[in-house]
Amino acid sequence: MKYSWALSKMRMKLAMRSPAFLFFSMIFPLGFLFMYAVVFARGNPEAIVYLMGPVLALTVMGSFWGMSIQLVTFREQGILRRFQLTTVGAGSLLASSIVSNYFLVLPTILLEFLICRYVFHARNMGNLLAVVVLASIGAATFSAFGLIVASVTNNMQETQVINNVIWFLFLFFSGATFPLSIMPLWIQRAALFLPATYLVAGMQGAMLRSSKVPEFIGDCVALLIGMGVAYGISLQLFRWEPDAKVPGRAKVWVVAAMVPFFLLGIWQNVYGRQLQEIHRDFQVLDDASRHAPPR
DSSP states (O other): OOOHHHHHHHHHHTTTOOOOHHHIIHHHHHHHHHHHHIISSTTOHHHHHHHHHHHHHHHHHHHHHHHHHHHHHHHHHHHHHHHHHHTTTTOOOOOOOHHHHHHHHHHHHHHHHHHHHHHSSSOOOOOOHHHHHHHHHHHHHHHHHHHHHHHOOOSHHHHHHHHHHHHHHHSSSSSSOGGGGOOHHHHHHTTTHHHHHHHHHHHHHHHHHOOOGGGGGGHHHHHHHHHHHHHHHHHOOOOOSSTTOOGEEEEEEGHHTHHHEEEEEEHHHTTTTTTHHHHHHHHHHHHHHHHHHHO
């Protein structure tokens, strides 16, 4: 624990110097916040509260990209090799990635709430406890997903290719950028297999309906299990040396971290009410947009 915290502080300092981290963790979500508030919500506070769900989810998911890039950079530059000569183990190093990301995400979330409240004058700020719980679990989970990508790739080019594919799915098929309710039904059903969908839907419920934590406990459990599996696989495949390579079949391990969401997706498609809740929340946005004052 002592080593993990010391490494976490170092990782936070290094992250603040990284343009990629600053873009995906701060500039990117804040840009979406202003775009959603001005273009889609047209300044309507009720609509802005609905759109805060996807914005918060994007803020949390941004850690996925930063973690994988940073770890691969450390390995290629020989930085990890230096840690190997110390008493720091792979477990502490990976845990520090998750811990540091958590503390780096929180200030951006706080800034988004302040902008929502004092710039766009939103009165209903949702269930803040539920938002904190979802942000905490989500930050840890998507950080772990980033670590597993870094563990199964051999160079920066491979990392960026896999990152782009996964990020594209998270971004456009989870409701984070376009509401799922306006998409074809088959995409809505397929989205139930993505971890990002449950984070977006949970954030929207916490903001719009002030949902309590027990209402999305199943989603939280799936995210936690996914985090545990991803962390365990990252630990097993971790490499200190830049010359150490993993075989191509090791990339199949990425799929293992998705097993909890595969099972949850099947259950939601057959018995669950996630899509009904997503449609209900979208109706609130639609009603708010209809009653928005003309600009």
